[in-house]
Amino acid sequence: GSYLFKADIPGMSKQDVKVSLAGDMLTIQGERKRESEETKPHFHRVERSYGTFSRSFSLPEDADPASIHAHCENGELTISIARKAGAASSETVAVPVD
16 A cells, blocks of 8 residues: 645646655645736736745655655645555655656
């Protein structure tokens, strides 16, 4: 079996999201960039909203950090991690998001 983490990140692409693993702590970070534009006669407005977020989850002891896989599609981030036998690793692993 494997563990599954899902996060809704509407309007964000995989370039806006960073997933990392340090020891048994899985961290999802992201930056939201939104721009809306309104044009009327004699009036032009551009509105930008930015926001960063960070969420951390403690992985179960039998999660295998080497098997972690992150996938981002249609505003949903899915992270899967297989179960393993053995001790937890203390090194930090950068996780590519595809």
